[in-house]
Amino acid sequence: MKEALSELILREIETLKNLLMLLEKQHELYLEKNIFGLEDIVKKIENANIEVAKIEVERRKLEGDKSIKILVKEIDDDSLSKNFDDMIQLVHNVKSQNSINQFLIKQGLLFANKMLNLFGRNKNVKTYNAYGKVSK
Known part of the structure; x- marks a missing residue:
């Protein structure tokens, strides 16, 4: 039981490291504004998530x-306790990097949507009101 659990935890650590590396790469691609690279890495992140889930199911x-x-x-x-602590730390790092990436992507989408709305179909003149908001 100990050996099997230890092996599963080590496998999960490796897959979490891979997932964290992919999320960090996604962050870099976003900052570089590399749309095609972002498109490619999404599938890799999905596959890494599937691998983590499979190992999690085996462990459970x-x-x-x-x-x-x-x-x-x-x-x-x-050694099992140390590996478990390492796994917990990696999970925390993955969650943190994922939330940072989600925030940046949402922020970028909000900006893009606002710009599209400014230049959108409405032909009325857009001006700023006293509160700094765009009025129609």
């Missing part, structure tokens, strides 16, 4: 009803 089958934290404490192995 192995755990049964117990929580992974409780199981790691019960096994009481230093």
Whole structure:
């Protein structure tokens, strides 16, 4: 049980590292305004997410009803505990990078939509009002 759990955690660490690397690459591509690169990396990120999910399912089958934290404490192995802590840290880093990327992409989309609305179909003159908003 210990060896199987340790192996699954190590596999999950590797896939999480790959996912984090892809998310960091997505961040770089966004900052470079490389639209085609962003398009390509989305599929790679989806595949990495699928791999993480598969390993997670395998791990949960192995755990049964117990929580992974409780199981790691019960096994009481230093290398397993260290690997588990590394995995938790990687999950935190992946979530953080993902939220940063989502924020930047949403911000860019909002800007693009506002610009499209300014130059859109409405032929009326657009001006700023006293509050700094565009009035129609």
